[in-house]
Amino acid sequence: MTETTPNAPGPSTLFDKLWNAHVVVPETDTAPAVLYIDLHLIHEVTSPQAFTELRTRGLAPRAPARTKGTLDHSTPTLPVGADGERPFATPAARAQVQTLIDNCAATGIELFGFESAQRGIVHVFAPEMGFTQPGMTIVCGDSHTSTHGAFGALAFGIGTSEVGHVLATQCLLQRRPNTMSVTVEGDLGPGVGAKDVILHVIGVIGVNGGTGHVIEYRGSTIRAMDMEQRMTLCNMSIEAGARAGMVAPDDTTFAWLADTPRAPKGEAFEAAKARWRALATDPGARFDVDVSIDARDIRPTVTWGTHPGTAIAIDRPVPDPRDDAERKGQRYMGVRAGDTLAGLSVDVVFVGSCTNGRLGDLREAARVLAGRRVADGVRMLVVPGSGEVKRAAEAEGIDAVVRAAGAEWREPGCSMCIAMNGDLVAPGQLAVSTSNRNFEGRQGPGARTVLASPATAAWAAVRGTLGDPREAFAAPQTSQREVA
Amino acid sequence: MSSETRIVSRSVVLAQTNIDTDQIIPARFLSTTERSGLGAHAFSDWRTGADGTPDPAFPFNREDNAGRTILLAGRNFGCGSSREHAPWALRDLGLRAVVSSEIADIFRNNALKNGLVPVVLPEATVQTLMARPDDVLEIDIATRELRTPDHQVHRFPLDAFAQTCLLEGVDELGYLLSREPQIALYEERFHAR
Numbered sequence: 233m234t235e236t237t238p239n240a241p242g243p244s245t246l247f248d249k250l251w252n253a254h255v256v257v258p259e260t261d262t263a264p265a266v267l268y269i270d271l272h273l274i275h276e277v278t279s280p281q282a283f284t285e286l287r288t289r290g291l292a293p294r295a296p297a298r299t300k301g302t303l304d305h306s307t308p309t310l311p312v313g314a315d316g317e318r319p320f321a322t323p324a325a326r327a328q329v330q331t332l333i334d335n336c337a338a339t340g341i342e343l344f345g346f347e348s349a350q351r352g353i354v355h356v357f358a359p360e361m362g363f364t365q366p367g368m369t370i371v372c373g374d375s376h377t378s379t380h381g382a383f384g385a386l387a388f389g390i391g392t393s394e395v396g397h398v399l400a401t402q403c404l405l406q407r408r409p410n411t412m413s414v415t416v417e418g419d420l421g422p423g424v425g426a427k428d429v430i431l432h433v434i435g436v437i438g439v440n441g442g443t444g445h446v447i448e449y450r451g452s453t454i455r456a457m458d459m460e461q462r463m464t465l466c467n468m469s470i471e472a473g474a475r476a477g478m479v480a481p482d483d484t485t486f487a488w489l490a491d492t493p494r495a496p497k498g499e500a501f502e503a504a505k506a507r508w509r510a511l512a513t514d515p516g517a518r519f520d521v522d523v524s525i526d527a528r529d530i531r532p533t534v535t536w537g538t539h540p541g542t543a544i545a546i547d548r549p550v551p552d553p554r555d556d557a558e559r560k561g562q563r564y565m566g567v568r569a570g571d572t573l574a575g576l577s578v579d580v581v582f583v584g585s586c587t588n589g590r591l592g593d594l595r596e597a598a599r600v601l602a603g604r605r606v607a608d609g610v611r612m613l614v615v616p617g618s619g620e621v622k623r624a625a626e627a628e629g630i631d632a633v634v635r636a637a638g639a640e641w642r643e644p645g646c647s648m649c650i651a652m653n654g655d656l657v658a659p660g661q662l663a664v665s666t667s668n669r670n671f672e673g674r675q676g677p678g679a680r681t682v683l684a685s686p687a688t689a690a691w692a693a694v695r696g697t698l699g700d701p702r703e704a705f706a707a708p709q710t711s712q713r714e715v716a
Numbered sequence: 717m718s719s720e721t722r723i724v725s726r727s728v729v730l731a732q733t734n735i736d737t738d739q740i741i742p743a744r745f746l747s748t749t750e751r752s753g754l755g756a757h758a759f760s761d762w763r764t765g766a767d768g769t770p771d772p773a774f775p776f777n778r779e780d781n782a783g784r785t786i787l788l789a790g791r792n793f794g795c796g797s798s799r800e801h802a803p804w805a806l807r808d809l810g811l812r813a814v815v816s817s818e819i820a821d822i823f824r825n826n827a828l829k830n831g832l833v834p835v836v837l838p839e840a841t842v843q844t845l846m847a848r849p850d851d852v853l854e855i856d857i858a859t860r861e862l863r864t865p866d867h868q869v870h871r872f873p874l875d876a877f878a879q880t881c882l883l884e885g886v887d888e889l890g891y892l893l894s895r896e897p898q899i900a901l902y903e904e905r906f907h908a909r
């Protein structure tokens with residue numbers, strides 16, 4: 233899987249090596265390449281029509297073992313009720329979940345359903361299981377598939393027709409994208425994390441700055457990040473319009489994989505490691521676009537508008553709108569040019585999603601919440617990204633900290649990130665969310681969203697207004713109301 | 717997919733930049749296992765006023781826009797999620813082409829699979845077209861040209877394969893299935909170890 237084509241000239245990038253190793257039929261002027269897909273992930277929302285298409289044509293999945301399914305988007309994050317029923321938001325949501333269960337059963341695809349302790353958001357559970365490995369091509373009917381690039385995989389979102397293509401042929405028709413390097417050098421300041429880095433990057437290159445490109449994140453800041461942070465980073469590549477984001481695999485990557493149930497073991501693991509190491513971009517390899525960022529310029533970052541490109545440091549004023557869309561965005565959000573966002577009144581705080589629903593994220597939020605209370609009138613939801621995250625967090629007592637602070641502790645799922653399962657923000661309410669999209673109505677019709685790191689979100693919950701999370705670590709916790 | 721060489725229509729204008737797929741079809745309408753019927757929910761949150769009744773001024777509510785099959789949209793149309801429900805919804809509304817100075821990658825891919833033609837033209841050209849939505853435009857897939865009533869001809873990029881698919885109704889899945897021998901060979905070479 234990791235061999236490069238023998239005729240690849242000169243030094244290659246990580247992307248070049250991955251692309252070349254997966255070309256089944258090379259592209260020509262008149263036809264795209266046929267690209268082999270190693271791992272296909274499916275969930276309930278974008279797969280039903282693909283299975284229908286296969287059935288209509290009398291086709292079966294070509295390699296069912298290469299597809300893994302989970303339930304996350306329409307899935308309730310409240311447990312089974314007293315009546316023994318799962319509290320689905322709508323009959324349609326229940327039917328959609330049942331459709332995936334039936335489709336997987338009928339085709340022999342492994343599904344991590346309600347009975348699985350590992351069920352979770354597709355981009356959280358697959359890396360935990362060790363399904364996500366360096367050198368792979370990985371696709372899913374979900375744009376945040378870019379998350380898996382953190383392991384040195386070429387991972388991208390596809391539409392439902394393409395889900396059908398992969399099920400039936402294990403291949404996709406693809407034109408080779410361009411490459412972009414985003415190099416971040418230096419140490420991050422205290423209270424500044426991966427979410428701040430990626431929001432800053434999107435603020436710099438723009439919400440469409442990555443269109444047509446695959447980004448490789450490089451530099452000392454990235455190398456110093458753990459796998460969870462790298463996933464947060466790669467996750468939001470799509471918010472800059474990029475096809476995919478990736479980080480070259482290294483010892484940090486291998487240490488994560490060694491602990492996972494489905495990664496190769498023993499000698500096979502050692503052999504894989506040697507192949508994976510060779511994937512890194514060669515010295516002197518060229519990217520189509522190079523972007524350089526100084527880590528010292530990155531502060532706790534939030535968004536003021538209705539797309540992720542409206543990112544600013546929390547202590548900076550909201551800029552003058554550049555066009556009608558930005559004027560509309562400021563009106564929608566109820567912010568004014570020249571004001572800082574610190575002090576903005578908050579109704580809802582959401583910690584979770586495939587961006588920031590991992591153990592490290594929940595720890596960060598819990599550090600802020602410990603010994604404090606969520607402000608009166610603020611509703612806070614903490615939703616672990618997977619069963620595994622939930623179990624590990626509970627073993628550390630994070631659930632107790634969350635509950636003691638007056639926040640809700642839920643079952644794993646996408647929850648308020650996409651508001652399909654009944655977890656939603658009311659019209660006009662302002663939510664500070666660790667998810668990835670602040671589009672109009674993303675968290676419910678009329679909902680307003682500020683994107684932020686787990687620390688910033690948790691601090692907003694405690695203050696009842698947006699504030700600089702660095703204060704949370706400076707302020708004595710006894711100044712807050714006692715924990716009940 | 718029906719094959720057609722030309723799309724001839726007046727236009728519907730949504731000038732806003734960065735129109736994301738959550739606007740095109742909000743997530744609460746994705747709990748469906750069908751492809752059809754999504755047009756009724758397209759731009760759902762923009763079509764109604766604060767009181768929940770339809771806003772008569774919204775372009776897709778305007779009587780005089782009925783039957784128009786070309787959408788002129790602001791830069792970076794279709795950004796956000798990979799939901800193919802977005803082009804399904806637009807096709808269900810009767811649209812055949814989207815013209816913008818930039819169209820997001822996944823949306824463009826999904827659009828092409830559903831006979832919705834992505835037409836990318838320079839921003840200044842799109843602005844000019846937006847100023848005259850009642851002009852009958854002609855989008856010619858065979859020549860990759862958009863023609864205006866005053867005989868302006870704007871060439872737009874269209875991948876040769878996508879063009880063939882649109883013109884001849886090539887079935888992409890069928891095309892991939894026909895590559896079975898190469899796929900089997902690849903699997904043998906790379907995955908036998």
Ligand code: SF4
Pocket residue numbers: 304305353354355374376585586587645646649650667668
């Ligand atoms: S958490 Fe949000 S962004 Fe991630 S897969 Fe779920 S809905 Fe998509």
